[in-house]
Amino acid sequence: MLKEFKKFALRGNVFEVAIAVVIGTAFTNIVNSLVNDIIMPVIGVLAGGTSFKFLVLNIDGVSIRYGSFFQTAVDFFVISFSIYLFIKLFNYLRGRESVPLKESPHPNKEVLTEIRDLLKEEKVSKVKATEEERSFKVRVK
Template structure:
């Protein structure tokens, strides 16, 4: 079982996935900071100096923090849009590589050449 786990854990795809998760987590922190520290203060300023993160609706002893929820939604859309742009650029590069690496069709085998000759001879006999 240990050997099977090592084979699984050390596969290239698993390592790529792990690196992607780590980079994604770091990217998420950057986007969260961008939303909380730059975008939301600007939006709050445009709304007359309102701090959106402090917006809440009291419910007895509890409160609905809908300002924080709005920040999280904006955070999500920025992450989703960034990933969309990244995937779009990645796919464009892959298509470009695919066009450049278009392999030429393989040369016909001896059997195919022989069958082509036979076909051509039969056509000549039929027409002639």
């Protein structure tokens, strides 16, 4: 049993995951510091010296902490953007520039295009038939 555990623990994937967790934790601390210590104070100064964390709306004894929500939303966007930049940097350093995503064609695109064109033709022919009908009615009267 000890040999199996040693074999499991010394596999490459376990070490890679452990390293990823440690780096992820450190990265989270850096991004949280960036948001809490740099970005939010600047936004607070621009908004009139208000700290968003403590903005509260009291309605009938219920506190709605919308400032905390705003803080969390900013955290999310900064973290998402930071991860995006980190992945681009990582791919660049590995020598693999990120390739822009192409729109993959729908497997039935040709069929759908034909159906669309047929519907347009049918609509046009119905309009022409209606105009001819009106014209005929006017001549008959």
